[in-house]
Amino acid sequence: MKSLEDIYRDAGAYLEGHFLLSSGKHSQFYLQSAKVLENPKTAELLAEKLAKMIKDSGLKVDTVCSPALGGILAGYELARALDARFIFTERVDKVMTLRRGFEVSEGENILICEDIITTGGSALEAARAVEMSGANITAYAALANRGLCQRQGSISEAKSECKLPKNIPFFALDDFIFEIYDAENCPLCVDGSKAYKPGSRGN
Numbered sequence: 001m002k003s004l005e006d007i008y009r010d011a012g013a014y015l016e017g018h019f020l021l022s023s024g025k026h027s028q029f030y031l032q033s034a035k036v037l038e039n040p041k042t043a044e045l046l047a048e049k050l051a052k053m054i055k056d057s058g059l060k061v062d063t064v065c066s067p068a069l070g071g072i073l074a075g076y077e078l079a080r081a082l083d084a085r086f087i088f089t090e091r092v093d094k095v096m097t098l099r100r101g102f103e104v105s106e107g108e109n110i111l112i113c114e115d116i117i118t119t120g121g122s123a124l125e126a127a128r129a130v131e132m133s134g135a136n137i138t139a140y141a142a143l144a145n146r147g148l149c150q151r152q153g154s155i156s157e158a159k160s161e162c163k164l165p166k167n168i169p170f171f172a173l174d175d176f177i178f179e180i181y182d183a184e185n186c187p188l189c190v191d192g193s194k195a196y197k198p199g200s201r202g203n
Contacts, residue, residue, distance in 0.1 A: 001045070004144060004174040011036045018188040020195040021146075022070070023119045023161075026186040029178040031144055032198050033115035037073040044077060046143055046173065051081035053152065053171050054111070059138050062109045063087060067096060067126040074143050075113035084111075089126040096125035098133070106134035117142040117172060118180070120149050120164035140170040147177035 008014040013035035019027050037043045054061065061084050066075030068090040079086035087102040104110065110130050112123045120140065127137045145151045149162040151172040161180075164170055181187065189195065 001049070004046075005176070007042065007046070008036055008144075011039070011042070015198065018193040018195045020197045021118050021180070022197075023121055023180075024183065025118065025161075026181045026183055026188060026195045027178050028188060029176075030198055031116050031146075031176060033070065033074065033143060036143075037077075037115070043073060044081075047074070047077035047081040050078055050141060050143065050171060050173055053173075054082065054139065054141065057139075057152070057169065057171075059111075059169070060109045061111045061138055063104065063135075064111050064113050064141075065089060065126055065130055066113045067122040070116070071114040071122070071126075071142075074115040078111075078113050078141060082111075087130075089129045096122070096129045098129050104130050104133045104135040108135045109138045110135045111139045111141055112137060113140075114142040116144050116146060117149055117164070117170070118146040119161050120170075124163050124165075137168055139168060140164055142170075142172045145170070145172040145175045146180065147175050148180070151175065 013032040015030040019030040061082050063085040064075050064079035066072050066088045068088050072088050076086050089096045089098050112127050114123050148159045149164050150158040151170050
């Protein structure tokens with residue numbers, strides 16, 4: 001199997017420019033997972049590889065939950081590979097919420113899945129939304145880790161910006177360690193360019 005980086009590059013999903021990440025930080029590089037996941041066979045292959053890591057750990061997963069919109073495709077495929085239920089959360093008035101008739105049970109073991117984890121902020125918001133109904137967060141997962149959080153099996157240590165809880169395992173296929181800047185200290189901004197979020201200009 002190709003490396004995860006090669007898969008992203010071959011799909012035209014490894015972008016270079018000046019990007020605004022969902023965390024609010026800026027970066028010269030952006031991973032556009034939708035371009036990778038538009039190929040169902042690739043999505044299935046990556047999800048099966050991620051599912052194997054989770055199964056090998058012995059964790060019990062009843063349900064996979066993803067924050068909309070970016071995590072939905074990755075989460076759905078992972079749920080299928082784990083033979084688990086799939087649900088998603090979405091923001092309502094800027095608050096991550098469980099809607100559309102989705103319900104969780106007391107003690108239900110839920111894995112939160114994103115396409116990319118940077119600080120883990122959106123994943124943590126999704127976790128809080130289902131925990132309010134009594135669910136148990138058993139793990140976090142993503143196709144790729146931007147390097148601020150520590151995934152299972154990686155020698156890279158978590159950075160202070162990581163919001164994921166240290167006592168819950170985080171699974172990802174690989175680390176993509178790019179320079180990430182706070183908006184007020186971004187050298188790309190100093191050079192005069194303006195950060196944008198892919199999708200906002202038809203990309």
